Amino acid sequence: MDLPTRDGDGYLADMSEWTPEIARAMAAADGYELTDEKWDQILKARQYFEEFGSVPPIRKFAKYLEKDQKEVFSLWMTGPMKPITKYGGLPKPTGCV
Numbered sequence: 170m171d172l173p174t175r176d177g178d179g180y181l182a183d184m185s186e187w188t189p190e191i192a193r194a195m196a197a198a199d200g201y202e203l204t205d206e207k208w209d210q211i212l213k214a215r216q217y218f219e220e221f222g223s224v225p226p227i228r229k230f231a232k233y234l235e236k237d238q239k240e241v242f243s244l245w246m247t248g249p250m251k252p253i254t255k256y257g258g259l260p261k262p263t264g265c266v
Contacts, residue, residue, distance in 0.1 A: 170194045187258025189202050206244060210234060211257040213218065223232050224254050224262045256260075 172194055174182040179199060181187055185260055196203045198201065204210070217225050227250050231238040241249045250262040 172225070174199060175197065178255070178261065180261055181258050184258050184260070192256045192258065210241070211253055214253045214257045214259060218259050224259055225251065226250070
């Protein structure tokens with residue numbers, strides 16, 4: 170599969186090109202495994218974005234998921250909002266990631 174154009178940070182240049190297949194191909198190209206739990210969080214972030222028109226800060230997102238922030242961090246092993254938004258075809262998070 171040919172991946173759509175991505176910016177220097179690996180985000181889609183055009184958010185409208187996002188599909189679940191493209192998300193999985195992007196993660197594979199980056200050597201990143203998307204487990205079912207990670208995939209669920211990506212879809213929840215897309216849902217949040219549709220509902221509120223913005224990418225949530227991690228505190229709000231953890232509350233939205235009804236999870237402890239530490240749980241979300243330990244699942245992603247990094248600042249979780251960056252991979253969640255990247256593979257979710259969403260804009261880059263601003264502020265604290």
